[in-house]
Amino acid sequence: MDYDYWAERIEKNIPGLMSQNEVKFIMRCVKSSPRKGYCVNLGTYLGKSTAAICAATSQEVITMDTFKYTGRLGQSSPKLVRANLAKLNLNANILVHSTSAKVSSIVRKVSFLFIDTHHTARQLNAELDIWLPYMAARGVIALHDYHRKYPGYVTTIDTRLKKHWEFLGLHDTVIGFRKP
Numbered sequence: 001m002d003y004d005y006w007a008e009r010i011e012k013n014i015p016g017l018m019s020q021n022e023v024k025f026i027m028r029c030v031k032s033s034p035r036k037g038y039c040v041n042l043g044t045y046l047g048k049s050t051a052a053i054c055a056a057t058s059q060e061v062i063t064m065d066t067f068k069y070t071g072r073l074g075q076s077s078p079k080l081v082r083a084n085l086a087k088l089n090l091n092a093n094i095l096v097h098s099t100s101a102k103v104s105s106i107v108r109k110v111s112f113l114f115i116d117t118h119h120t121a122r123q124l125n126a127e128l129d130i131w132l133p134y135m136a137a138r139g140v141i142a143l144h145d146y147h148r149k150y151p152g153y154v155t156t157i158d159t160r161l162k163k164h165w166e167f168l169g170l171h172d173t174v175i176g177f178r179k180p
């Protein structure tokens, strides 16, 4: 896979607060995850991280957001995300759903999980409680904004993932782990 080519195309076509280094690392994490299972993105916004995941896999991609957030780049919607992904001939299953609500009817095994929602200990703990049981053997998790400006979030990552899972790397603020 040509990571530079895809990172540039994603950068040109989909707005978002994520560097090309981060996009490339997400794609690498997806590529190194098991071949069977869903790839899940918690926190879609305008679809940048979702595009990175879709570009790196032919497995089903599920992307979830409440679409209630109005960020610096404006309001998003499933329609807007669909249109952004279509610019790159990509496609995902877009769910308007809280990432900390039960999902058992939606998902079975997850091979890759990307987390980028509300960066607090409370939110991340709720998401990990729900999603970790779905992770496939050797499944991969990547998280955005591993940065000291979110101390509770960082401590939760250190305690629940860094101590027990295989560390795959930290690129700008995206950190990745593989289930042991």
Ligand SMILES: C[S@@+](CC[C@H](N)C(=O)[O-])C[C@H]1O[C@@H](n2cnc3c(N)ncnc32)[C@H](O)[C@@H]1O
Residues within 6 Å of the ligand: 015, 016, 017, 018, 042, 043, 044, 045, 046, 047, 048, 049, 050, 064, 065, 066, 067, 068, 069, 076, 097, 098, 099, 100, 116, 117, 118
């Ligand atoms: C930083 S943005 C995600 C950026 C996105 N990953 C990208 O590549 O541009 C965070 C998103 O998380 C969503 N969000 C926050 N808390 C949520 C929750 N509990 N359930 C679903 N979505 C949530 C917000 O609506 C917002 O769109």
